[in-house]
Amino acid sequence: MVAATVIAATTALHAKDSEKASSKTDPDSMDGMAMDGMDSETVQTKGWMTSFSKAMAEAESRGVPLIVHFEATWCVACRQMDSAVLTQPDVVEVLGESVIGVRIDADRDRELISRFKVDLLPTEIVLDSSGKETARHVGNVSLASYISRLNSLRGTPTSDSAVADSQAADKNNAEDDAEIRSCLITHFDGKMVGVGGYSPVALIRQRQWKKGSEEFVATYQGVDYFFQSDDERRTFTAEPSRFVPQLHGVDLVALYQDHRAAAGAIEYGSFYNGQLYFFASLQNRNRFQSNPSWYVKAIETRQAVNSEDFPFLRESETKGL
Numbered sequence: 001m002v003a004a005t006v007i008a009a010t011t012a013l014h015a016k017d018s019e020k021a022s023s024k025t026d027p028d029s030m031d032g033m034a035m036d037g038m039d040s041e042t043v044q045t046k047g048w049m050t051s052f053s054k055a056m057a058e059a060e061s062r063g064v065p066l067i068v069h070f071e072a073t074w075c076v077a078c079r080q081m082d083s084a085v086l087t088q089p090d091v092v093e094v095l096g097e098s099v100i101g102v103r104i105d106a107d108r109d110r111e112l113i114s115r116f117k118v119d120l121l122p123t124e125i126v127l128d129s130s131g132k133e134t135a136r137h138v139g140n141v142s143l144a145s146y147i148s149r150l151n152s153l154r155g156t157p158t159s160d161s162a163v164a165d166s167q168a169a170d171k172n173n174a175e176d177d178a179e180i181r182s183c184l185i186t187h188f189d190g191k192m193v194g195v196g197g198y199s200p201v202a203l204i205r206q207r208q209w210k211k212g213s214e215e216f217v218a219t220y221q222g223v224d225y226f227f228q229s230d231d232e233r234r235t236f237t238a239e240p241s242r243f244v245p246q247l248h249g250v251d252l253v254a255l256y257q258d259h260r261a262a263a264g265a266i267e268y269g270s271f272y273n274g275q276l277y278f279f280a281s282l283q284n285r286n287r288f289q290s291n292p293s294w295y296v297k298a299i300e301t302r303q304a305v306n307s308e309d310f311p312f313l314r315e316s317e318t319k320g321l
Contacts, residue, residue: 046096048086048103052112055102059129064098065153066127070113072106073208075121077140077267085146094147098154107207126153192311194223196266200243201232204276209266221312223248245269245276248312252277252299253284261304261313272296 049055052068059066069086071078085091086103095101106113106121116125116133126135137149195203202210212226216233219225220240227233236243245264246252254262264278268285271277272292279285288295307313 047092048095048101050103050105052102052104052109055100056127056131059100059127060131062097062100063129064100065129065134067095067099067101067153068112068116068125068127069101069103070106070116070118070121070123070125071103072121075106078122079209081122081140085141085143088143090143090147091150094150094154099150192223194220194225194248195245197226199227199232200225200245201227201236204243220244221248223312245278247277247299248310249278250304250310250313251280251284252295253287254280255304255313256295256299259303259305261306261310 048069049058055066055068071082073079104112106118112118116123118125122138122140124137125133126137128134141149194200197212199210199212202208210228212228212232214226216227216230217224218227218233218237218240220236221244223244225236225244227236247255247261249264251262251264254260262280264280266278268279268282269276270279270285270289270292272288277288279288304310304313
């Protein structure tokens with residue numbers, strides 16, 4: 001899928017404000033274990049590694065390319081790629097010999113995010129055995145496309161039928177991605193629903209997109225928010241401004257420039273001063289990040305020409321962002 005989440009440093013939620021993601025079991029802990037009849041230095045590392053330094057050393061030692069895959073637990077496209085592509089046997093079995101792969105958590109390895117200038121998730125960078133970048137891929141892709149990518153790194157030809165399947169899958173994924181991006185502010189049963197029906201409490205507390213339930217709903221400034229439990233709903237109603245994205249997810253850069261409200265996209269989120277903002281495009285997210293305090297102040301004087309579509313956009317509500 002071509003979806004890419006902005007690290008707000010897009011992705012996507014701002015890395016400089018984001019909490020540490022939950023730790024994962026480190027496959028690298030097995031790297032130093034000697035197998036029967038085999039010295040530890042000759043042990044083959046199969047599958048994904050999680051230590052960049054160890055992976056780079058392995059690639060240098062073998063003289064093979066290194067795939068550096070940047071992701072985050074809160075990134076929708078990353079989770080899709082994890083289950084549909086990265087953990088599939090056809091991918092895992094290839095890694096460790098002619099190609100080394102390492103998965104990097106954007107929240108835990110901010111130094112690498114800065115070093116490689118990654119501002120979207122998922123992003124995958126290919127390095128040669130000397131550490132020089134030779135390719136960069138942004139966004140989710142189909143399993144067929146990914147296998148084709150691996151084969152090109154390994155020097156293995158890909159059949160014409162596989163290429164055709166890959167192109168068809170990517171086209172379908174692009175259509176799915178457009179639907180994902182449009183759903184930050186949605187309508188359900190005649191009512192406006194915030195953050196696409198996901199729980200804003202889970203989003204702020206856990207940095208995770210968790211679908212809410214119609215059973216647990218709270219309304220704030222005319223927008224309905226769904227939750228996973230009654231406890232979440234009570235937490236929200238006690239302090240809604242803590243959990244609601246600014247302008248309920250409307251792109252404030254578009255509002256300032258065009259005097260028109262546009263729903264932000266799940267992929268293009270950013271934290272600033274502890275508040276969550278969403279944007280309709282990467283360009284607008286970049287504009288905001290270049291001078292966030294200016295945009296936050298400037299938006300106080302802006303009103304949308306299409307405010308009838310977003311009833312919460314009244315002057316009294318945009319002030320005090």
